[in-house]
Amino acid sequence: MSLVKLVDPVPAADLGRVHLIGIGGAGMSGIARILLKRGVAVSGSDARVSDMLDELRGLGADIHVGHAASHVKDVDTVVVSTAIRDSNPELGEALRRNLRIIPRAAALAAVMTGRTGIAVAGTHGKTTTSSMLTVALQKCGEDPSYCVGGRLVTTGLGADDGTGEVFVAEADESDGSFLMLTPDVAIVTNVEADHLDNYGDPQAVHESFARFAERVGSILVVCADDPGAAALAPLARARGLEVVTYGEAPAADIRTVDIVPRGLEVEFHVAGHGGVRLAVPGRHNAVNATAVIAVALRLGLPFDEVREGLAAFTGAKRRFEARGEAGGVSVYDSYAHHPTELTADLRAARDVVSGGGPLRGGPLHGGRVIAVFQPHLYSRTRFFAAEFGAALGLADEVVVLDVYGAREDPEPGVSGALVAGKVPLPSERVVYAPERASVPALVAARARPGDIVLTMGAGDVTDLGPRIVAELSAK
Known part of the structure; x- marks a missing residue:
């Protein structure tokens, strides 16, 4: 994938009917919401059903689950992100019909005008x-x-x-x-x-x-x-x-x-x-x-x-977000997916346990930090495996999942094991868990009252928080 081709921004009023490919994503859905509030006709597609699609549909967007060339038959502008592959049928049809195709950032520039x-x-x-x-x-x-x-x-x-x-x-x-x-x-x-x-x-x-x-x-x-x-x-x-x-x-x-x-x-x-x-x-x-x-x-x-x-700022979703508490163990979730971000969040976690900071309405801490990390992108894992390992060394216990590939195809020799092998902790305190479904029970078995668990990564590791809480409740 190459850097996006830069284009001159078009004022939002001149975009006509707008179709967003991948409309359920964080950036795309935000632009769609703003366009809808300004009275622009908006349609969009995404690969799977989500609450975000339901929200946008409720605001008046014409929403499609799945991608098809017919979804762009009545639009003037198509908005894409670099996560959209050239093989996408809607993008292909937009190119065939010579529609205006702009990157997500150009659409953002348009609504900022x-x-x-x-x-x-x-x-x-x-x-x-x-x-x-x-x-x-x-x-x-x-x-x-x-x-x-x-x-x-x-x-x-x-x-x-x-x-x-x-x-x-x-x-x-x-x-x-x-x-x-x-x-x-x-x-x-x-x-x-x-x-x-x-x-x-x-x-x-x-x-x-x-x-x-x-x-x-x-x-x-x-x-x-x-x-x-x-x-x-x-x-x-x-x-x-x-x-x-x-x-x-x-x-x-x-x-x-x-x-x-x-x-x-x-x-x-x-x-x-x-x-x-x-x-x-x-x-x-x-x-x-x-x-x-x-x-x-x-x-x-x-x-x-x-x-x-x-x-009055109480945080943003997936930024050291509290996910629940059970058995004296509190679970948080973080979008951290770069070594510097892991370092900052694990130091903050250390502040929480050492400072006796409670989960709002939950128990006092004073225990250990258990890091559950899912590397994001094969290329980033390859570039920063050693740095990820060093950052995770700030935790007391570490569980490393396999790589969340997102837009990338797998690379030979690049997996979560590459990161787990670089963590400077005794081997019994570091686990490589390629089977994601096994992680909640694995973490619950290691956690004890006073600990905090921090799930980290830009992929679907965020889904594990509630499951870990459920496992803790069942202990």
Whole structure:
């Protein structure tokens, strides 16, 4: 798969009847929801039935389960993602009929047209930071439009069309399509090697972010703690952009200080402004929240109101999301699928058990961290097996599933065993479990009161949380 072909964005009003292939996905469904709220005729297809399809059907979308050429017979614009293969019959028919075919990011750019766009980019932290920013703006009375990569716990939605002037968007770098966005303001949380199946080498990733910074219209907000993000600052200043740095680095313009984990919460101060308490765990989330504060202050919002808005943020789905508790063991789920993300979440998990933080309404912790990890993509597993293993060494017990291939075909010699073999723990504390169905019972047998279980990965590992809770209940 190659990087998407960049196209000039078309205003949403000019798209006509829109068909989205893979409409049930997080990004596609959000765009569909916004188009529907603006009165655009929307149809779409997906491979399987889901609650999301039912939601969109209820909003007026013409939904198809399964893909067929006939689904695009009455449309003007077809929206695709890089997950859609060339063999898809709807894509083939759209090409045959010479319909307008645009990538998902171009559709996102279309619905952002005419609003003050704030894009959140970075290898990690995009969904959490964009979700935090959305909730903070809502609590400040701004009513932004938003399209992020996960559902907000506060609204239950991953996208909506607000009445305010601001549009918050998560900018996806995976295929380079974030270069279709032209935001007024952008946050870059970090820049690291990832998606090397597309980019080829880390240098190409950094170059892509540099090109993204060139598309920002007014203000670039970058994390001073991350070398890749910080390297964008002088480039942006040379273009005449206003640059705001944030983070724990002493030279940061908006500085995070005095971070204190409090179990499932974290407290910190912003130098020169005051204290903030978040209802989500992890030092990394204190820094993410500081990015939100940096943007909000540039928008002229009062710090006290922003602080209240951040306190109201209770997380996004699949971002250290509580899935249940049984037998004194609490189960959480995380979308973490890169070594840096695993490291951040496992450190947060360690904060929870060491800080005595309870699952809301559940027991106190004080036990061990059991990590259940499903590698995502064969290429990523091959590139980062050693780094995944090192990150998982932060847990007390580790269960590694086989690779969730997603859009990729299997590679010889690449499996979850490659990661399990790199975990620096005694062999009896690391299990490679290629049979996914065996995992809930396996985890329940190892867990004991006071432990937390954290399922991690971008694939269907998320389905295991409730099953693990059920197994724990049956012990």
